[in-house]
Amino acid sequence: MNNRLFFFPGHGRYVLFTAAALEHMYRHAQRRIWHKEAGGEIYAIDPDANGLIVTSALGPNRGDRRTRCSFNPDIEAAKRDRERQFAVGLHAVGLWHTHPEPHPSPSGQDRQTTEEYLSAFQGDRERYLMVIVGNFGNPPNMKVCAISQNTRTKWVELVEESTSSVPTHDHGNNTWS
């Protein structure tokens, strides 16, 4: 299991997803017709860093309303998740959820939800991420977008760095060194 690295346009900023965070999201990929959408929040130690390191993902929760094509989180459970993570020094930096499509892209509802989350920070966050895990590929295709809110709302799509050119951040199973 590898980390994955996504760059903002211009390569000034990046988001690194650790294997642990990815593993959690992959488990919910909608690989079968009866699998429902799942999701939750993703967390990092330093939400304002230029290089964001997403170390964990939580959700779904029992009280979420889920169908094959929709996901509505249980707000109270999400809040409890968030408080527990905060207690161990982790900050919510975005949302993740699954889509029953091979090349996932955000719906209008997804964008609206993410914008609502960002505005709930009342200026405490410059940007918020949206991660969508598709149902095809090994590892599954992932779409990562960021919304920022300075003078106006702006969406950007991040670009994944191909694994061959990424220095490994693994400290365990380096088979080629």
Ligand SMILES: [Zn+2]
């Ligand atoms: Zn969606």
